[in-house]
Amino acid sequence: MISFSLQKKLHAANGNMLFDISHNIKPCSFIGIYGASGAGKTSLLRMLAGFLEPEKGFIKVQENNWYSSNRKINLAPQKRSIGFVFQDYALFPNMTVKENLLFAIDKASPKNLVEELLALVELEQLHNRKIQTLSGGQKQRVALARALVRKPDLLLLDEPLSALDEELRDKLQSLILNVHKQFNLTTLLVSHDIAEMIRLADEILFIKDGVVEKSGSPVEMFAAHNNGTLQLGGIVIDKINDELCLLIGRDLFRIKVDATKLISFEKGDSVMVNLETKDVKLKKLV
Numbered sequence: 001m002i003s004f005s006l007q008k009k010l011h012a013a014n015g016n017m018l019f020d021i022s023h024n025i026k027p028c029s030f031i032g033i034y035g036a037s038g039a040g041k042t043s044l045l046r047m048l049a050g051f052l053e054p055e056k057g058f059i060k061v062q063e064n065n066w067y068s069s070n071r072k073i074n075l076a077p078q079k080r081s082i083g084f085v086f087q088d089y090a091l092f093p094n095m096t097v098k099e100n101l102l103f104a105i106d107k108a109s110p111k112n113l114v115e116e117l118l119a120l121v122e123l124e125q126l127h128n129r130k131i132q133t134l135s136g137g138q139k140q141r142v143a144l145a146r147a148l149v150r151k152p153d154l155l156l157l158d159e160p161l162s163a164l165d166e167e168l169r170d171k172l173q174s175l176i177l178n179v180h181k182q183f184n185l186t187t188l189l190v191s192h193d194i195a196e197m198i199r200l201a202d203e204i205l206f207i208k209d210g211v212v213e214k215s216g217s218p219v220e221m222f223a224a225h226n227n228g229t230l231q232l233g234g235i236v237i238d239k240i241n242d243e244l245c246l247l248i249g250r251d252l253f254r255i256k257v258d259a260t261k262l263i264s265f266e267k268g269d270s271v272m273v274n275l276e277t278k279d280v281k282l283k284k285l286v
């Protein structure tokens with residue numbers, strides 16, 4: 001079990017925000033962290049990783065105390081059994097793929113671990129290539145392999161796929177799920193992509209203003225109850241006159257929006273579309 005209770009005053013855009021999040025995570029579960037920009041999602045991952053020190057609380061991973069304000073324990077990030085992948089990869093650009101993995105490896109690890117990981121993320125043929133010559137998707141696969149070289153107790157993923165196109169995201173989501181299961185990982189994923197959350201996570205923590213507003217299964221969190229509303233997650237692709245052009249799943253939609261509301265949307269924003277469903281006709285496709 002991974003248990004934590006973390007408190008810290010953060011400086012939000014509109015003043016101080018008390019970050020106060022506690023949770024128990026069952027081993028091998030996949031937790032999705034969802035919430036608006038500035039809610040405290042990245043801060044949670046940074047506190048768990050040891051990059052941001054809380055003011056109060058504890059982090060207990062199985063029987064190990066990673067952090068305890070009472071007992072004055074605060075393990076450095078390299079002493080915590082974590083792997084992390086962020087959106088900007090954080091790889092060494094002048095090193096090769098293999099050198100990046102070797103740099104992170106524990107001396108006691110089996111000799112063939114790097115080869116095993118390169119095979120897992122399908123990068124054996126590129127092992128000698130410098131990072132700066134790789135595509136975004138390839139870099140992200142290196143970052144994922146590197147996060148696994150120490151067989152971490154906790155894998156922290158902070159919007160790792162948000163810079164990639166839909167097809168690549170789809171492929172890497174499968175890879176992440178595969179790796180999560182194969183390595184018996186406990187994984188925390190920050191994402192704005194509801195479809196990604198539904199596909200990957202067992203449990204969602206919905207964070208608002210530094211606290212968990214609600215938590216539950218993806219279905220409980222994202223699927224509206226039978227209240228006549230259909231909720232669809234999408235991304236703003238463009239604004240054309242009084243219409244928003246939205247990508248919902250693999251389809252493009254143009255939706256008329258009130259001019260006063262239209263100005264609050266930007267290209268790339270994640271949105272939730274609520275549709276009234278009246279007299280719905282369903283037809284089974286065979």
Ligand SMILES: Nc1ncnc2c1ncn2[C@@H]1O[C@H](COP(=O)(O)OP(=O)(O)OP(=O)(O)O)[C@@H](O)[C@H]1O
Binds near residue numbers: 012013
């Ligand atoms: N070290 C820090 N000290 C004080 N405040 C901080 C610190 N780091 C971040 N903050 C503030 O805490 C708030 C939450 O930031 P955080 O990066 O956790 O948000 P987020 O939910 O990940 O947002 P986004 O989705 O935009 O990445 C922000 O207002 C940020 O400015």
